[in-house]
Every structure is written in structure tokens, then in C-alpha cells.
Amino acid sequence: MSENVASALSAMAEAQPETPAMYLPDGWESRGQLRYRAISFAKLDRDSNEIAAGLQGLGLKKGSRVALMVPPGEAFFGVTFALFKVGLVPVLIDPGIGLKALKTCLAEAKPEAFIGIPKAQVARLLFGWCRGQLKHVVTVGPRLFWGGTTLKAVQQKGAAAGPYVAPEVGGDDPAAVLFTSGSTGIPKGALYRHRNFMAQVAMIRDRYQIEPGEVDLPTFPLFALFDPALGMTAVIPKMDFTRPAKANPKLLAQAIERFECTNMFGSPALLNTFSRWGEPAGKKFPSLRRILSAGAPVPAEVLSRCRAMIPEDATISTPYGATESLPVASIESREVLGETGAKTAQGKGVCVGLPDPKAKVRIIKISDKAIKSWSDDLLAPPGEVGEIVVNSPA
Numbered sequence: 001m002s003e004n005v006a007s008a009l010s011a012m013a014e015a016q017p018e019t020p021a022m023y024l025p026d027g028w029e030s031r032g033q034l035r036y037r038a039i040s041f042a043k044l045d046r047d048s049n050e051i052a053a054g055l056q057g058l059g060l061k062k063g064s065r066v067a068l069m070v071p072p073g074e075a076f077f078g079v080t081f082a083l084f085k086v087g088l089v090p091v092l093i094d095p096g097i098g099l100k101a102l103k104t105c106l107a108e109a110k111p112e113a114f115i116g117i118p119k120a121q122v123a124r125l126l127f128g129w130c131r132g133q134l135k136h137v138v139t140v141g142p143r144l145f146w147g148g149t150t151l152k153a154v155q156q157k158g159a160a161a162g163p164y165v166a167p168e169v170g171g172d173d174p175a176a177v178l179f180t181s182g183s184t185g186i187p188k189g190a191l192y193r194h195r196n197f198m199a200q201v202a203m204i205r206d207r208y209q210i211e212p213g214e215v216d217l218p219t220f221p222l223f224a225l226f227d228p229a230l231g232m233t234a235v236i237p238k239m240d241f242t243r244p245a246k247a248n249p250k251l252l253a254q255a256i257e258r259f260e261c262t263n264m265f266g267s268p269a270l271l272n273t274f275s276r277w278g279e280p281a282g283k284k285f286p287s288l289r290r291i292l293s294a295g296a297p298v299p300a301e302v303l304s305r306c307r308a309m310i311p312e313d314a315t316i317s318t319p320y321g322a323t324e325s326l327p328v329a330s331i332e333s334r335e336v337l338g339e340t341g342a343k344t345a346q347g348k349g350v351c352v353g354l355p356d357p358k359a360k361v362r363i364i365k366i367s368d369k370a371i372k373s374w375s376d377d378l379l380a381p382p383g384e385v386g387e388i389v390v391n392s393p394a
Contacts, residue, residue, distance in 0.1 A: 022234040065110060067109065067130065070140050092222065102129070138154055175196070199394040204226065207319075213232075220294075244266065249276075249278060266292075291316040293316070303333040307333055329355045360391040364386050
């Protein structure tokens with residue numbers, strides 16, 4: 001398989017063309033239930049090919065950075081895979097970081113193009129994002145006074161160009177620049193290469209024993225991008241992804257039950273809301289094999305409530321790492337509830353579990369000096385508090 005992370009989508013489109021790649025909310029049914037629309041692997045692959053060809057037709061070249069401000073949905077996934085295919089580098093910023101920090105992140109990333117919904121285009125002009133540096137502006141939806149073109153026009157132009165031939169994109173080529181919420185100030189952009197994404201997919205698949213044909217409820221949109229590579233169908237929930245704690249637990253439950261989801265990815269805040277609603281009501285979700293949660297430690301009481309809603313042999317795991325390297329370690333709910341949670345309550349810190357078998361983790365002496373090269377002399381003695389260093393394919 002190609003080292004381009006988008007190659008996984010094309011492989012699924014060839015192997016299972018009519019299998020749904022995702023289900024998207026699409027209005028309401030008469031019974032008060034959400035209606036969903038299926039997008040097959042073949043359609044998602046074809047749409048992303050057409051968008052990729054159209055973007056190349058605009059003059060965008062491999063390696064160029066593209067700010068992407070589109071909510072999770074058909075356009076978001078089509079555009080993101082198109083960018084990967086061309087070798088363009090999407091700049092993905094957590095919208096929860098705030099407007100001032102968002103402007104700083106965009107200034108650091110220096111994108112040449114901006115793809116966004118009308119609301120994002122208005123904000124770009126109003127707050128001066130990317131002023132004086134953009135060569136291309138693409139609007140997802142109606143284009144008003146800000147110029148540029150629309151995604152619809154880009155895709156139509158790409159479709160008219162004939163069969164798409166992707167440029168050669170290698171594992172060491174940049175794939176994305178990610179800005180996630182920083183715990184110590186404005187986050188710095190983490191540059192991902194295609195080999196990093198591919199390694200992450202392999203580590204997540206092997207660590208959590210994810211099998212092709214599973215159905216995922218990804219309440220964090222970036223995780224949904226991994227689903228085609230993992231062979232999973234994604235059910236995109238109806239929620240405000242910038243406010244996971246405000247997600248409607250009834251709608252999440254309906255999605256799990258309707259599509260018999262086997263996997264769920266959610267933040268601790270979302271799981272807290274979901275379990276506070278479901279556990280007292282005696283809700284059970286027999287299809288769930290695992291719940292994954294990341295971004296912060298999951299409190300023991302949240303794990304306990306979630307465990308009451310899933311089968312006895314299902315797992316709840318918390319991958320640990322940094323934006324620059326994921327996953328580094330992981331811990332399962334039984335270990336937290338049976339041992340480490342009590343120690344955390346006593347003020348002894350949070351256990352993040354054992355390192356991933358493919359990650360090399362070492363503890364080094366604390367120092368403010370830059371480390372130019374590795375030496376075992378940097379290692380801290382056993383039992384001494386130090387800093388964590390990681391070497392990982394991801």
C-alpha cells in the first residue's frame with residue numbers, strides 16, 4: 001500500500017465500494033428520530049478525487065499549507081482526503097482555543113489557501129486571519145463578497161478533468177499541521193508526516209484489537225479520519241464538536257443502538273455527560289466492544305458509570321500522549337478502578353498505564369538545556385523524578 005494516508009480510503013473503495021464509509025445526520029424522521037444519509041467508500045473516494053483534481057487545477061501544489069475550517073460532515077471528509085491525495089498540508093486547529101489564539105496559530109502556520117464555510121470566511125476578514133498571505137480562497141457553501149471560488153465549482157472542474165492521477169506522496173512528506181488545546185498557553189503546531197499517521201493507525205489497531213467491519217461513533221472528528229484505514233464505518237453524531245460536554249446523550253445513544261456501534265471515541269467531558277444520563281436510567285449498549293477516551297484523565301467515577309452500561313468483556317481505555325506523538329501509553333478501566341484510582345484520590349498522581357510496545361519511553365534528568373543528541377548519560381537514576389522522552393514511529 002502507498003505511504004499516503006489517503007491510500008487507505010482508495011483501498012476500501014476498491015475492496016468494499018458500496019459499504020458505507022460514514023453515516024451523516026440528515027434531518028429528522030416523523031418519529032422524532034434522526035435521519036441519516038449513507039456515504040459509501042466509493043463515493044467518498046470519487047468525491048475526494050474530483051476535489052483533489054480541482055484544487056490542482058487552481059494551482060495548488062504538493063507541500064502547500066491549507067487552512068481548513070469546515071465542520072465535520074461530507075465536505076470536511078471529502079476535502080481532507082483530497083488534500084492528502086494531492087500532498088497538500090491541511091492546517092487543523094481546535095476551535096475551542098479561542099479567537100485570539102486561533103489568529104496566532106494561523107500566523108505561525110502560514111497557509112497559502114483557506115477553505116472554510118461562510119461563517120469562517122467572515123471571521124477571517126473580521127479578525128484579520130492570514131491577512132496578506134493567501135493565494136486561494138475556497139468557500140464551502142455560498143460565496144458572498146470575499147471573492148475566491150466555491151467547493152462546488154472546484155469539484156465540478158475536477159470532475160471535468162477526467163480520471164484523477166495523484167502525485168507521488170511519500171511517507172516523509174508532510175501530511176498535516178495540528179494545533180490542539182494547549183495546557184500551558186497557546187499551542188504550537190505539530191507537523192505530522194504521512195508515515196506518522198500510518199504508524200498511528202497500526203498502533204491503535206493492534207493495541208485495541210480493532211477489526212475491519214466495525215462501526216465507530218467518533219465524537220472527535222479527527223479520529224474519524226482514521227476509520228477508513230481501520231476498516232471501520234463512521235457514524236457522525238449530531239453535536240457541537242467544540243462543546244463535547246453539551247452533547248445530547250439521547251442522540252448519542254440512538255446512534256449506538258441504531259447502527260450497533262462497536263467502538264466509541266469521546267473526551268472525558270463527553271463521557272461524563274453520557275454516563276450521568278445513561279447509568280442512572282439503566283441504559284445498556286450490548287454492541288459496544290470498547291470505548292476510547294483521550295485529551296485528559298478520565299475520573300474513576302466516570303469509568304465506573306460507563307462500565308455499568310457496556311458488556312462485561314468490553315474495554316474502556318485511555319490512550320496517553322502528546323499531539324506530537326500518539327499513543328505513548330494506555331491504561332484500561334479495570335486497572336484504574338481496581339488499583340490506581342484510589343492512589344490518585346490520595347494525591348499520588350495519575351497513572352497513564354504501560355507504554356505501547358512500539359514506543360520507547362525513557363526518563364531523563366530535568367534540564368532547561370536543548371538536547372542536541374541522545375546519550376545514556378541523560379537518563380535519570382531509578383526512582384528519581386525526571387522528564388519523559390519518547391521515540392515512536394508515530
